[in-house]
Amino acid sequence: MKKKQFAVIGLGTFGYSVATELAKKGMQVLAIDNDSEIVNEISSYVTQALIVDVTDEKAVKEAGVADCDSVIIAIGGNIETSILATLIIKELGVKNIIVKCSSRWHLRVAAKLGADTVIYPEFEMAKKLVDSMVTPNILEQIALSKDYNLVEILAPQKLIGKAIKDSGIRRDYGVNIIAVRRQIPFINDEGQTDIKEEINMVPSPDYEIMKNDVLVVIGQEKSLEKLKKV
Amino acid sequence: MENKEINSKVNSETSHLDMGKFYFLNNNIDEAVAEFKKVLEINPVNAEAYYNLGLISESGNKIDEAKELYARALNINPSYKIAREKLEKLIGL
Numbered sequence: 588m589k590k591k592q593f594a595v596i597g598l599g600t601f602g603y604s605v606a607t608e609l610a611k612k613g614m615q616v617l618a619i620d621n622d623s624e625i626v627n628e629i630s631s632y633v634t635q636a637l638i639v640d641v642t643d644e645k646a647v648k649e650a651g652v653a654d655c656d657s658v659i660i661a662i663g664g665n666i667e668t669s670i671l672a673t674l675i676i677k678e679l680g681v682k683n684i685i686v687k688c689s690s691r692w693h694l695r696v697a698a699k700l701g702a703d704t705v706i707y708p709e710f711e712m713a714k715k716l717v718d719s720m721v722t723p724n725i726l727e728q729i730a731l732s733k734d735y736n737l738v739e740i741l742a743p744q745k746l747i748g749k750a751i752k753d754s755g756i757r758r759d760y761g762v763n764i765i766a767v768r769r770q771i772p773f774i775n776d777e778g779q780t781d782i783k784e785e786i787n788m789v790p791s792p793d794y795e796i797m798k799n800d801v802l803v804v805i806g807q808e809k810s811l812e813k814l815k816k817v
Numbered sequence: 818m819e820n821k822e823i824n825s826k827v828n829s830e831t832s833h834l835d836m837g838k839f840y841f842l843n844n845n846i847d848e849a850v851a852e853f854k855k856v857l858e859i860n861p862v863n864a865e866a867y868y869n870l871g872l873i874s875e876s877g878n879k880i881d882e883a884k885e886l887y888a889r890a891l892n893i894n895p896s897y898k899i900a901r902e903k904l905e906k907l908i909g910l
Contacts, residue, residue: 772841
């Protein structure tokens with residue numbers, strides 16, 4: 588199978604990390620920036636690193652960006668450059684364009700220009716941080732669609748010691764447990780006590796919920812809200 | 818302190834530590850915690866007891882508590898590799 592090709596435009600902290608992490612996963616990565624120092628630095632980690640002015644349509648075309656399966660535009664500092672780059676790359680016919688935005692306006696403009704995905708890491712991280720502080724029993728929350736979420740929640744006291752089939756989690760809260768995470772103590776190779784995570788995917792109805800279990804549940808947002816309050 | 822007394826103190830510290838680990842590995846968490854606390858009563862600078870209490874807190878998803886316990890183990894023994902790894906992982910390094 589042909590390796591997927593990615594282009595990362597803008598090699599600030601975010602773009603640099605995306606490019607090097609993609610390369611670590613064995614992907615073909617074209618890394619682009621207008622700063623020669625950073626391009627030199629990343630050149631040994633990625634497939635190709637180029638100094639390109641991304642507001643120059645001809646230069647972007649010559650760099651081979653149009654051949655990539657996905658392009659990540661990670662120009663955070665200069666919104667104007669990011670917008671121009673988005674427009675140029677869209678016109679080149681790239682199938683998947685992801686734009687890292689630095690404000691809500693930037694998000695809206697990038698989406699209107701045809702970006703396939705717009706991300707706002709600072710806002711998303713802030714929201715996650717607030718959620719983790721306000722509801723510490725919620726360890727992770729992923730929006731699956733407008734109404735459905737996947738949530739990792741600490742097993743509520745009320746459910747501990749009950750088998751899933753008797754817990755009433757589906758009847759009372761309208762959510763389904765799709766996995767259970769648990770930390771298991773063991774002795775490592777160096778003879779020290781340690782813990783490792785054990786994941787029980789699709790636990791059986793007889794599975795007994797234990798103290799400290801992390802339940803991975805899926806359901807409608809309003810149902811999950813009800814469960815969070817237990 | 819006489820040699821005999823020192824030996825008995827060390828033995829007691831080691832045996833409580835071993836008992837703590839035994840209980841922890843068998844998921845008897847309350848007993849494990851009690852044993853590790855006894856270790857710390859005998860020797861308040863036993864890094865391993867703090868590390869094990871950290872593991873118990875982490876496995877109970879008490880992350881702030883676990884971080885503090887790993888940090889205590891490291892304060893006592895800065896070259897405690899596994900405690901450092903655990904702490905760094907929880908901080909997000």
